[in-house]
Amino acid sequence: MKDEPNLIVRYTEVERANHWITAIAFVLLALSGLSMFHPAMFWLAAVLGGGQWVRILHPFVGVVMFASFLVLVMRFWHHNYLDSSDVQWLKQYRDVLANREEKLPAPGRYNAGQKLIFFTLVVCLVLLFASGIVIWRRYFSFYFPIEVIRLASVVHALVAFVLIIAIIVHAYAGFWVKGSLGAMTRGTVTWGWARKHHPRWFRESIK
Template sequence: MTRMIRRYGDGTRLNHWFVALLFLCAGLSGLALFHPSLFGLSGLFGGGTWNRILHPFFGLLMVVGFVVLFAQVWRDNRWQRRDTDWLRSSPSLLRGNEGVMPPAGKYNAGQKGVFWLFTVTLATLLLTGFVFWQPWFAEWFSLTARRIAVLLHALAAFVLILGVILHVYAALWVKGSIRAMTRGLVSERWARRHHPGWQQRTGGE
């Protein structure tokens, strides 16, 4: 029987799912505000008024959770020379030729890229959101600043949603990854196959 290795502690997993849940709430309530054709989504949050009141708080809570997640995983997401090699070889991986890939550490270059994309887009959403958050902060800013902020906010949300779709697709595609975030455990075989640098370095967490 293959040995199981710990990849995430209880606190990290709990926080990750908190961020994922808040992402869904902030995302769906945000889409309801984005276009009239999506306004029906506001029904999930008690109608238009509650949707409008709650959306910024969902976003704020998501960012608070992500700041904690950031503190938990950023060290393993630092870019290294082998990540550039991994990225260069990634077309082969997409063609199904996994054997030619340089060994990844705890995270591969794709995961690291998505992690930093999350960081930049969430920081943009947070900063721009304050600029047009009525009735609290919007009046501190000029109309032009508010208009630019609205545009950047929507753009950052669009990129974040694409990033999360990619993140979930990769989590489902690499069999055995979901268990890392539900039970905290991966098989030794999974670790050796997908993250040999991490498996050799630590034998686990």
């Protein structure tokens, strides 16, 4: 799967577009959600056109993000199965933090940390979508008793917090590992990057 002699295609144009649609939707949801969460953060609503627009657009953007992320899940699910080497990778977290990659089990397309983030996002998005439907006043909330709506509101807020933390970790890793961001902008990585960070995937890609 080679693009140029020293480059390997990591993400296609469609996959990158899918990723950035999800990312942009997340930013809009985080800003609008935080603006509604506490009066001290209501000023964020001004970025999106004011409180009324925030309340209208937030759930619709949520549906867009869920649908876009669902496509990503279907595309990359089979690359994120945890195996015995992933368990060992996690046990060697000190080597991970110290950037001693030569001591770690050779990862495939994704390492164990990336896989954990993936499944964290899957769980969070499912819970956010389900709880969001329950508290969507204009269309669905009248179908549910107030106790369920209150519970869904708490779940929505807590899971949103977990999702924001997970995305921050995901974004930080993209900047921390030099060359990772380019994979999602240009779509390709160098042979050296692939051999260093994902040796098993590299060997499979150049066959």
